[in-house]
Amino acid sequence: MELKMNTLTKEFQTLRAVNGISYTMHNGVYGLLGVNGAGKTTLMRMLCTLMKPDSGSITWNGVDIFKLDGEYRKLLGYLPQEFGFYPEFSVYDYLMYIASIKGLRPTTAKKRIETLLSQVGMSKARNKKMKKLSGGMKRRVGIAQAMLNDPKILILDEPTAGLDPNERIRFRNLISELSEDRMVLLSTHIVSDIEYIANEILLMKDGSLTLSGTAEEIIASIPEKIWNCTVFKSEISNYMKQYKISNIKTVADGAQLRVISLESPCEHAVLESATLEDAFLYYFGEKAEVNEYDAEI
Amino acid sequence: MMLKYEIKKVFSRTGGKISLFLLVFLLLLTCYFATSISYVNEKGESENGYRAVQKLRQAKKEWAGLLDDEKLRAVLTENARINAMPEGQAENNVTLSNITYGRKQGFSDISSLISHAFADGFREYDYYKADSLCAEQAGNFYPNRIRLLRDWLYDEAKDQFSETEKTWIIAQYEALETPYIYDYSDGWQQLFEFSPTIIMITMLVLGYLVSGIFSNEFSLKADSVFYSSVYGRNKAVSAKVKAGICITTTLYFIMILLYTVIVLLYLGADSMNHPIQISWKNWKTFYNLTFGQEYLLIVMGGYIGCLFISLLTMFISAKTKSSILAVIVPFILVFLPSFVSFFQSSVVNKILGLLPDRLLQISTAINYFDLYSIGQTVVPAIPILFLLYGILSIALMPVIYLEYKQKQLG
Ligand SMILES: Nc1ncnc2c1ncn2[C@@H]1O[C@H](COP(=O)(O)OP(=O)(O)O)[C@@H](O)[C@H]1O
Ligand SMILES: [Mg+2]
Numbered sequence: 001m002e003l004k005m006n007t008l009t010k011e012f013q014t015l016r017a018v019n020g021i022s023y024t025m026h027n028g029v030y031g032l033l034g035v036n037g038a039g040k041t042t043l044m045r046m047l048c049t050l051m052k053p054d055s056g057s058i059t060w061n062g063v064d065i066f067k068l069d070g071e072y073r074k075l076l077g078y079l080p081q082e083f084g085f086y087p088e089f090s091v092y093d094y095l096m097y098i099a100s101i102k103g104l105r106p107t108t109a110k111k112r113i114e115t116l117l118s119q120v121g122m123s124k125a126r127n128k129k130m131k132k133l134s135g136g137m138k139r140r141v142g143i144a145q146a147m148l149n150d151p152k153i154l155i156l157d158e159p160t161a162g163l164d165p166n167e168r169i170r171f172r173n174l175i176s177e178l179s180e181d182r183m184v185l186l187s188t189h190i191v192s193d194i195e196y197i198a199n200e201i202l203l204m205k206d207g208s209l210t211l212s213g214t215a216e217e218i219i220a221s222i223p224e225k226i227w228n229c230t231v232f233k234s235e236i237s238n239y240m241k242q243y244k245i246s247n248i249k250t251v252a253d254g255a256q257l258r259v260i261s262l263e264s265p266c267e268h269a270v271l272e273s274a275t276l277e278d279a280f281l282y283y284f285g286e287k288a289e290v291n292e293y294d295a296e297i
Numbered sequence: 298m299m300l301k302y303e304i305k306k307v308f309s310r311t312g313g314k315i316s317l318f319l320l321v322f323l324l325l326l327t328c329y330f331a332t333s334i335s336y337v338n339e340k341g342e343s344e345n346g347y348r349a350v351q352k353l354r355q356a357k358k359e360w361a362g363l364l365d366d367e368k369l370r371a372v373l374t375e376n377a378r379i380n381a382m383p384e385g386q387a388e389n390n391v392t393l394s395n396i397t398y399g400r401k402q403g404f405s406d407i408s409s410l411i412s413h414a415f416a417d418g419f420r421e422y423d424y425y426k427a428d429s430l431c432a433e434q435a436g437n438f439y440p441n442r443i444r445l446l447r448d449w450l451y452d453e454a455k456d457q458f459s460e461t462e463k464t465w466i467i468a469q470y471e472a473l474e475t476p477y478i479y480d481y482s483d484g485w486q487q488l489f490e491f492s493p494t495i496i497m498i499t500m501l502v503l504g505y506l507v508s509g510i511f512s513n514e515f516s517l518k519a520d521s522v523f524y525s526s527v528y529g530r531n532k533a534v535s536a537k538v539k540a541g542i543c544i545t546t547t548l549y550f551i552m553i554l555l556y557t558v559i560v561l562l563y564l565g566a567d568s569m570n571h572p573i574q575i576s577w578k579n580w581k582t583f584y585n586l587t588f589g590q591e592y593l594l595i596v597m598g599g600y601i602g603c604l605f606i607s608l609l610t611m612f613i614s615a616k617t618k619s620s621i622l623a624v625i626v627p628f629i630l631v632f633l634p635s636f637v638s639f640f641q642s643s644v645v646n647k648i649l650g651l652l653p654d655r656l657l658q659i660s661t662a663i664n665y666f667d668l669y670s671i672g673q674t675v676v677p678a679i680p681i682l683f684l685l686y687g688i689l690s691i692a693l694m695p696v697i698y699l700e701y702k703q704k705q706l707g
Contacts, residue, residue: 073527084519088306089306
């Protein structure tokens with residue numbers, strides 16, 4: 001069980017959306033972290049055989065996935081970033097149709113759909129039309145369809161985007177529940193989505209993998225230190241220019257900055273332990289998108 | 298399973314349901330027009346409805362039987378007798394001439410044939426010809442058909458056909474068994490007259506229905522899940538092709554069946570085994586067929602035409618990922634030829650004669666003198682159309698499949 005990418009490259013006109021990526025995946029949850037436009041979706045769409053790489057290859061247990069064709073897709077579950085469906089179909093009909101193109105027999109499909117509907121908490125909405133579902137419900141049906149064939153390889157492209165905080169947490173739990181005994185690749189631009197559920201985190205920037213490892217390894221790889229600095233409001237912009245600031249919190253007589261720097265950036269600076277958010281900022285040079293509610297939990 | 302859901306995708310759309318209602322509505326409307334026959338009674342008034350149909354049928358049936366010299370003489374004699382009546386003498390009185398018309402209804406079909414047979418030229422038609430003939434001339438009825446044709450072929454139309462083709466057409470005329478057997482045939486005639494309407498309506502609606510089968514996966518953004526599934530690049534694609542064929546076949550035959558049953562139940566199916574040349578509309582056709590045989594040609598031609606246009610629509614849908622472009626195809630194929638036909642030229646006509654819209658209107662195509670010579674063999678248009686579009690339809694099926702199967706997603 002080994003999915004291997006060898007110097008994978010995909011170009012759109014002059015843009016290299018994926019630029020020479022080599023990486024090997026086994027069972028476990030892989031979090032693909034990168035800002036919008038990093039090339040996550042492009043990479044995943046190649047892994048799903050939706051488009052062919054311009055150069056490089058993808059192999060499953062040593063065989064090219066485009067040669068394996070149906071054999072490979074049999075093992076695949078995919079939730080695309082833009083999840084499209086047949087709006088007039090009921091949830092049940094939609095899943096029955098997808099089950100049929102995934103090669104499930106009707107009787108097997110029915111049982112499988114029952115299980116999945118209750119697992120994603122959609123049993124009651126089974127007869128609702130797809131177009132009548134809320135964003136979160138659609139996403140849950142999306143997960144269910146990806147899981148229909150009990151895939152060995154589950155690819156989820158930004159499954160939590162656009163969900164409210166509560167739903168996002170439920171989703172995280174659902175994904176970690178479903179991830180047993182398979183290879184899950186989950187993309188996001190939100191650190192908290194994968195911080196705790198991913199065994200392995202891949203940082204992707206401008207089409208390349210910058211860094212990969214466990215959350216601890218990635219945090220430990222920051223060659224600088226994290227400082228907590230209390231400054232006057234008027235000084236904030238100066239600090240912003242000079243340092244990478246991973247967080248700003250307004251306090252009574254100024255602001256508390258979370259500064260990434262080798263040296264202490266101000267007097268009375270307090271040394272703090274680094275988080276994955278800090279790593280994200282350090283490597284991507286921009287602040288990770290943090291959900292207000294998420295930060296509290 | 299896949300097939301069932303592909304069909305469901307088409308009809309679950311609001312547009313899919315609306316088009317079914319539209320089909321039913323247009324079917325009833327066409328049937329209404331096809332069955333609108335009037336009968337003129339003794340008072341010169343027009344009657345409509347089922348009773349009128351029965352009266353007209355009765356009147357015509359009195360002249361049923363072998364259309365030989367004797368029958369033709371009887372028609373000419375009866376025509377002269379009616380003309381001699383007081384009402385027949387009144388020239389400018391509408392009511393009186395209607396009464397006269399009413400009296401001639403029973404043999405109106407036959408006198409129309411006489412108008413053709415005794416016209417001054419092949420392309421002429423003299424409505425009042427029967428009035429000026431005497432009974433003794435009846436014997437020229439069948440020979441005239443061939444004589445007029447021959448005169449036309451070697452004079453006005455001499456450059457239009459090759460020598461072999463001229464011989465072939467004349468041979469077809471001579472091969473037709475005479476005398477004809479005449480009977481009431483308005484049921485078939487009306488059925489044929491409106492068959493292009495019903496078939497074209499069905500075609501346009503079918504085109505709309507199948508136009509989205511392939512492109513909608515893309516416009517709905519359902520393509521990613523589709524193509525990443527096991528059958529996404531094989532069985533699920535053939536299920537789509539099958540769905541299109543299924544929808545086309547089923548809807549087409551349901552429409553034709555309903556149309557046929559309604560019209561023939563109302564107007565009667567008499568003359569099924571009689572030559573179509575007993576209808577003045579088909580007097581000149583070189584296709585020697587019975588009404589029953591022409592009906593089969595119309596139905597099968599319409600089917601092959603619809604199937605071909607449906608498949609072409611599906612191909613464009615698969616190729617361009619756009620249902621708008623796809624849905625234009627049937628409109629172009631159905632309507633464009635009638636515009637192009639304004640440019641009268643023999644090359645244009647040769648091409649027009651082989652376009653698929655002809656298959657949708659066999660009842661008209663049957664009267665065209667479209668001939669194609671392959672070496673010394675002369676072949677009329679209709680068998681070529683059947684063969685050509687039959688083969689193209691079958692060839693399109695794997696082409697659509699392969700086109701859609703290998704799509705790369707952007
Ligand atoms: N079909 C396409 N045509 C042209 N450019 C594309 C296409 N798809 C993606 N891109 C470009 O490739 C880059 C990577 O996009 P994407 O893979 O969607 O990134 P991500 O999923 O990480 O946000 C972006 O700059 C995007 O604009
Ligand atoms: Mg993306």
